[in-house]
Amino acid sequence: MVDAGVEAGRAKVEKRRPPPTRVESPVVETSPAIEEPEMVPVTPPPAPTAPPAPKREQVAVQRVAREGRPGLHITASVRAQVFLDGLPIGWTPLDVQEVTPATHLVMAWAEGYESVTERVVITNGEHLSMSFPMRAAQ
Numbered sequence: 241m242v243d244a245g246v247e248a249g250r251a252k253v254e255k256r257r258p259p260p261t262r263v264e265s266p267v268v269e270t271s272p273a274i275e276e277p278e279m280v281p282v283t284p285p286p287a288p289t290a291p292p293a294p295k296r297e298q299v300a301v302q303r304v305a306r307e308g309r310p311g312l313h314i315t316a317s318v319r320a321q322v323f324l325d326g327l328p329i330g331w332t333p334l335d336v337q338e339v340t341p342a343t344h345l346v347m348a349w350a351e352g353y354e355s356v357t358e359r360v361v362i363t364n365g366e367h368l369s370m371s372f373p374m375r376a377a378q
Contacts, residue, residue, distance in 0.1 A: 310340075313367065324345070325345055
């Protein structure tokens with residue numbers, strides 16, 4: 241009896257299901273083949289070259305032997321602020337009486353001019369005179 245009831249239930253479920261329908265794909269028309277143009281290699285135009293950098297005039301450095309601690313005398317072609325190792329120390333013309341013997345960066349800066357930086361090695365028993373050529377900024 242159990243088997244007969246299960247069979248009757250299956251029959252009812254199968255009767256409720258609609259029959260499967262067949263779906264056909266729509267017909268898609270394709271366009272005729274398009275010929276692609278022949279690929280021709282293109283040579284890029286030459287890259288623009290920057291004008292040569294104007295030569296920077298050299299900082300004139302004179303070393304003079306002297307007794308005691310090393311010192312600096314700094315001038316520039318225009319009045320300029322002077323920096324020693326990134327710290328402002330005064331305006332040209334400038335005399336620095338005592339400088340620690342070492343390698344230092346000396347920079348001259350003036351508004352409207354290109355700054356000029358020079359690395360110098362200062363040793364005991366010498367005095368350096370430096371003259372910075374300043375060029376107007378462009």
